[in-house]
Amino acid sequence: MTEPTKDELLARIAELEKQAGAKKSGRMEFKVSEKGGVSVYGLGRFPVTLYYEQWTRLLDSMDALRSFLEENKNRLKLKNSD
Secondary structure, three states: OOOHHHHHHHHHHHHHHHHHHHHOOOOOEEOOOOOOOEEEEEEEEEOOEEOHHHHHHHHHOOOHHHHHHOOOOHHHHOOOOO
């Protein structure tokens, strides 16, 4: 295995700094994973990764998901429930 070049290391540092900035700002970021899935960063500690078909099924069910969330809101843990 070869050692990374200075340019490769600088590029990696820039990528990690960008990820760290996204985490601090609460901004969501989307990336294509090595296996071809779409990962969403910024929702929690770990990324959420689904494949194209899974994302489209989820998005097609958005109205049902919103209704489900509202119907069960009293049973859900809410981050801002003071």
